[in-house]
Amino acid sequence: MTTAMQDLIDSAPPAHPVAKDMADLAELIRTLRDVESMQDTRIRLGGNLFDVVITGGGAEGRAVATMMDEVQGGCGPVIAGPEGGWLYWLVPPGSSSEWERHTHAVCIGAPHTITLPALKHSEPPGPYWLRPSASDRLVPTRALRGFLAQFRPEPTPHASLAAYLRFNTP
Numbered sequence: 294m295t296t297a298m299q300d301l302i303d304s305a306p307p308a309h310p311v312a313k314d315m316a317d318l319a320e321l322i323r324t325l326r327d328v329e330s331m332q333d334t335r336i337r338l339g340g341n342l343f344d345v346v347i348t349g350g351g352a353e354g355r356a357v358a359t360m361m362d363e364v365q366g367g368c369g370p371v372i373a374g375p376e377g378g379w380l381y382w383l384v385p386p387g388s389s390s391e392w393e394r395h396t397h398a399v400c401i402g403a404p405h406t407i408t409l410p411a412l413k414h415s416e417p418p419g420p421y422w423l424r425p426s427a428s429d430r431l432v433p434t435r436a437l438r439g440f441l442a443q444f445r446p447e448p449t450p451h452a453s454l455a456a457y458l459r460f461n462t463p
Contacts, residue, residue, distance in 0.1 A: 339403025369432035
């Protein structure tokens with residue numbers, strides 16, 4: 294390398310680290326591009342995106358989704374996991390830190406991840422959108438908590454989630 298080139302390199306100001314929120318934005322854009330291109334996509338919870346409330350599914354869980362449809366004019370995004378009968382409600386980021394213990398639900402956020410089904414995936418096999426993701430809303434936790442207490446979807450996720458997290462926490 295020439296001396297002039299080395300002088301140029303040495304005189305350059307220090308690199309500025311990428312702002313955390315910009316890194317989150319870049320990750321979100323890549324993720325949404327993958328979901329839109331019809332691929333299942335693994336995404337980190339928390340940050341500026343969303344947390345997840347996990348509940349039992351079945352008739353009671355679907356009744357909660359129907360009630361949320363009425364409250365929200367169309368329920369926010371909900372993923373159905375047919376293997377375990379779970380519903381995954383996408384709620385505002387930070388909800389997991391404010392979530393009080395609930396007999397029929399668990400709320401998780403960072404550092405955990407979730408796989409979002411492709412947007413076109415609206416029925417089994419595999420996880421699918423019970424209520425599709427819309428860019429303008431998430432599921433509000435206050436209304437969700439009330440309906441979960443009223444309808445009490447089973448099975449409760451506590452024991453299954455605790456066992457899973459014990460062996461799969463990053």
